Amino acid sequence: MSAAKTKAQSIIDENPVAVFSKSYCPYCKATKQLLSEMGAKYYAIELDQVDDGAAIQDALEEMTHQRxxxxxxxxxxxxxxxSDLQSKKKELPNLLKSAGAV
Incomplete structure (x- = not known):
């Protein structure tokens, strides 16, 4: 497994909510805002601000087929x-609770 894939997987495994983000992305801001409004503890990594961000993004695409x-x-x-997160607004409180994020 590549170092980037290992890092991505450990972020996913170690945090009830993990957001792979870019600091300038308006959709990322909307996601983090929604999670904050829900009172969720989440870990966000800004892929444009870490050295291995591009490699992590490649690894995530491999893992999730989402680029x-x-x-x-x-x-x-x-x-x-x-948009997937926003469409789950009604179930989010329960999802977050069962993840131990609130």
Whole structure:
């Protein structure tokens, strides 16, 4: 397994909510805002601000078949991007609670 894939996997495994993000991305901001409004503890990594960001993005694409950010995981399960997260607004409180994120 590549170092980037190992790093991505450990971020997913170690955090109830993991957001792979880019600091300038409006969809990423919307995702983090929604999670904050829900009172969720989440870990966000800004792929444009870390040296191995491009490699992590490649690894995530391999793992999830999703190239875009934000790439969101709750309780180690791939949720998808911002529109996927927003469409789950009703179930989010329960998802976050069962993940131990609230």
């Amino acid at each position: 875009t950010v934000p790439n969101v995981f709750i309780d180690k399960k791939h949720i998808g991007g911002n």
